[in-house]
Amino acid sequence: MENKKGGLVGWLFGSSIGYLRRFLFRVLSVGPIPNHLAFILDGNRRYARKWDLGEGMGHRAGFLSLMSLMKYCYELGVKYVTIYAFSIDNFRRRPDEVQGVMDLMLEKIEGLLKEESIVNQYGVRVYFIGDLTLLSETVRSAAEKAMKVTSNNDKSILLICVAYTSTDEIVHAAQEACEDKRHELLSMKKINDAQNGEIGKEKLGENNVIKIADIERNLYMGVAPDPDILIRSSGETRLSNFLLWQTSNCLLYSPKALWPEVGLRHLVWAVLNFQRAHAELEKRRKQL
Template sequence: MENKEHTLVTRLVGSLVSYMRRFLFRVLSVGPVPNHLAFILDGNRRYAKKWNLGEGMGHRAGFLALMTLMKYCYELGVKYVTIYAFSIDNFRRRPDEVQYVMDLMLEKIEGLLKEESIVNQYGVKVLFIGNLKLLHEPVRIAAEKAMKATSNNNQSILLICVAYTSTDEIVHSAQECCDEIRSSMKVNEEKDVKSDLIKLGDIERHMYMGVAPDVDILIRTSGETRLSNFLLWQTTDCLLYSPKALWPEIGLRHIVWGVLNFQRIYPYLEKRRKKQL
């Protein structure tokens, strides 16, 4: 009997919290809602150390935090969510640590495809961004499978940056532009030389992140203010927010505070963006 009462109370509290959150989001939606939020997931290992958790448990706690924040973002009406999951530079860490993260990534990618996952609940299209050929083969295959399985979803977009750095992205784009010009010149050798110059639009078109608009809010946890080679091109005019909470500790209040600050400076950001058009 006590267990049933406890379950009932838990459900009632959960429903009340969900209602209050949705009401809060409706209030926030009176102002401009960011279209694209990006996250640097900083502090997983420090969180594990802080609470004396086992090896890799900080990353598992970080994944749970990610699922919760994605839910908040999609309820608020944010279309694009981008996360910095694994940098190219991270491959320089201890082999056993890299292998653990790859194994965990494989496990969580497969979990995203389950019927009850947030991906299916919110109609999320999953895109993996970066130099994917650097990933361990099982992870790369799972990533390709996830992208194919969610390709018809269009309600929300989750971009997962793995084997990614912004400088690698820019170099990749420049190389693609050069290859495109060389191919074009082979087809028409008499083409005007001036038309073979690389333009800004060409660079942006070949970016890994060319599938999404520029970022509105970039959140990096742990109080760090460095971009760490993440979305350097796409964060020219956005709000940078650095809460002191470690990544697994991030919660609703941080999202709300970030959106409120975005709404406060929105006229300034829009003015800057219009000048660049």
């Protein structure tokens, strides 16, 4: 009998919290809602030390926080969510720590594909962003499978940056743009030779220039618009080589909470700040 009462109370409490959250989101929706939120997940290891948790438990606690925040974002109507899961620089950490993170990543990627996962509940398409060749074969295969399985989902987009840094992304984009331009010029030269030089050297010279659009077309993050808000936990204000190209007109928010402690109140505060600054942000974007 006691168990039934406890279960009923828990259900009523959970339902009440869910109702209040949805009501809060409806109020927020009166104002502009960000289309794209990006997160730097900082503080997992410090959280584990703070609470004297075992090795790797901070990352697991951080994953639970991530799942909650993703749910809130999609309920609120945010279409794109980007997370900085693992930097190229993180490969310099202790081998056992890197392996632990890779094992957790593999476990959670497989979990994302389960029927009851948030990916299926909210129709989320998953992208893995970065130099995936740096990942182990098993993790890379799981990532590629997740992208393939969710490729028909279009309600929401989750971008997971792994083996990623912004400088690597920009260098990669520049190299790809140069290669594209080389193929384009070779093709034009063949046409020019076939037409006895009718295209002209001036026209060929104009097409020899790499433009910003050529770089942006080849960025890893080219599948999504620039973020409206970038949230970094732990009170840190550094971007740590994350989305340097995409955040020139982005609202930055750095709550002091460690990543596993970040929750609904931080998301709401970030959205309120965005709504307050929205007119100025839009004005700047139109000037670009």
